[in-house]
Amino acid sequence: MAEVAKIDYYYSSVSSNLEIKKQQDRIQNVLDSKKIAYNKIDIAASEDSKAKMRKIVGDEKALAPQLANGDQYCGNFEKFEEAIEGEELEVFLKLK
Template sequence: MVIRVFIASSSGFVAIKKQQQDVVRFLEANKIESEEVDLTMSEEQRQWMYKTIPPEKKPARGNPLPPQIFNGDRYCADYDSFFASKESNTVFSFLGLKSQLASKAEP
């Protein structure tokens, strides 16, 4: 499956831009197949993302902010959860992927 990162290319918030870059850079550095989905370019994709995020993961007010991370159509989490998994060295299981060490050991 491809990891899909929902981003907003025209966000005016520096923090959101940095978070988006952090996720994308991590995926690129670890050679994880990914796709960026720009919410500002597709109302259909934005609505799909809003509907697919589980209710318990949505903010109490407003819409979920990018970056939002999916493995195919399965919701993984937002940036805060991604960062926590990165800090605890559990990103691969967080994303629903085999670790790179396990995949390199297989023939």
């Protein structure tokens, strides 16, 4: 039975910002390599998804990439990187 993804990974398929693309690739590569199941949600494809992401983040101007566990906000790319460096990724993602 497949593990149910708890993590929502909000990203944008339409971004001209190279730095954001690199951040999104990094998040996806780390989640994949650690075999952490996640829902990939494209905020460029859905205004509802963008609105939901911004509501969870608590910032009406928030940009992708963002991570959440259900309706619990985990953090942005910078917080994700800090969690990896501190070896606390599962805590950051609220899996522990």
